[in-house]
């Protein structure tokens with residue numbers, strides 16, 4: 301028999317930007333597909349219509365592509381055999397399958413209203429049941445009752461008719477054998493809502509089956525959905541895909557990462573805006589739930605494709621450590637060649653400097669000063685801004701240095717020398733200071749410190765030549781003249 305081609309999917313709800321957990325699911329599915337020469341599908345699960353946000357789908361898609369995770373099929377690159385890729389465009393398909401289950405007696409229409417359900421739930425709980433289950437009232441309804449409901453204008457939903465006492469077992473790719481009983485699934489759950497929109501558990505089965513998905517790798521929060529989905533596969537006599545549930549991502553206090561926790565940056569777009577490199581994020585996320593069999597910490601996407609092994613997906617929660625993310629990013633920044641580094645860092649420099657005043661060579665010289673120090677692009681803004689907009693001189697010692705009676709002479713001589721200067725480079729600046737020293741006989745600290753203080757307001761920092769480069773000759777002369 302021919303081996304089935306591996307097909308996996310990343311199936312977000314378009315409820316917001318690409319989140320770290322979503323990016324992790326997408327990455328692992330992508331690596332899984334690549335490892336087995338398979339395909340990855342980007343599918344939109346937009347049936348929870350109140351939660352959809354405009355632009356949610358496109359931004360997720362764009363962020364994925366930015367990370368280097370290119371789906372083989374998506375709403376933007378459909379394969380006609382499987383399209384459409386948005387669930388809200390597939391409502392007819394779900395309806396047909398749901399009606400098929402009704403015809404076979406595996407599902408039934410339910411006319412109960414929410415208010416009625418609430419009352420009976422309350423009753424059940426008062427009678428001491430631990431977990432509420434739908435009481436199958438409509439399964440046992442007479443024809444007359446149903447006619448009466450219809451006359452009232454009630455619109456039914458469709459509920460699955462679960463088999464009683466059925467063992468549902470599967471081999472999870474991450475956690476091994478997992479066993480449930482059909483009795484513990486919360487009763488006959490709804491598969492089609494009365495508004496004609498399927499529930500997640502139903503739509504996902506129909507789609508995974510029709511799209512020939514072979515493996516489902518998703519977050520642990522879906523573990524309890526899997527037996528419900530398998531129950532549906534069984535009713536259709538379809539072979540379920542293999543499932544793997546990745547462990548939750550926790551914060552440094554061991555708490556599950558919450559999208560509402562604003563202390564942690566969780567969205568890919570936030571990292572992009574701060575100057576994190578996509579390849580660094582991929583590397584970081586790779587190690588968020590997967591352990592290589594060596595101590596290696598830096599993986600390119602190609603190496604990740606090569607070495608990824610689903611058997612090594614972690615079974616304990618993965619801790620999201622923002623410092624580690626920044627460390628990883630710093631490693632990647634250091635590895636950029638000059639051209640890429642400049643292209644990457646320029647927009648951030650532009651938040652501190654007027655870029656039109658500099659040529660690329662000067663910008664690169666300045667940027668290289670910080671290359672080994674920054675954790676992300678954004679980190680270059682503050683030190684440059686401090687030079688462009690210096691603070692007032694503070695501290696007694698500093699003020700005393702500025703007040704030396706040699707200082708005006710130093711500034712005057714320096715201004716004259718700078719006026720003659722053709723190019724700011726280390727040799728020329730060294731020569732300039734040598735000339736000043738020879739002309740007025742001031743040297744050492746009394747020569748350099750007042751200049752540094754007049755230019756930046758502080759007594760430490762990068763080399764004077766670089767400060768002059770950043771400020772430009774005219775600005776240096778202006779500051780000294782003041």
Ligand code: GLU
Nearest residue numbers: 311312313345504518522
């Ligand atoms: N739309 C679901 C989610 O965003 C996907 C779950 C699945 O992969 O089955 O969580």
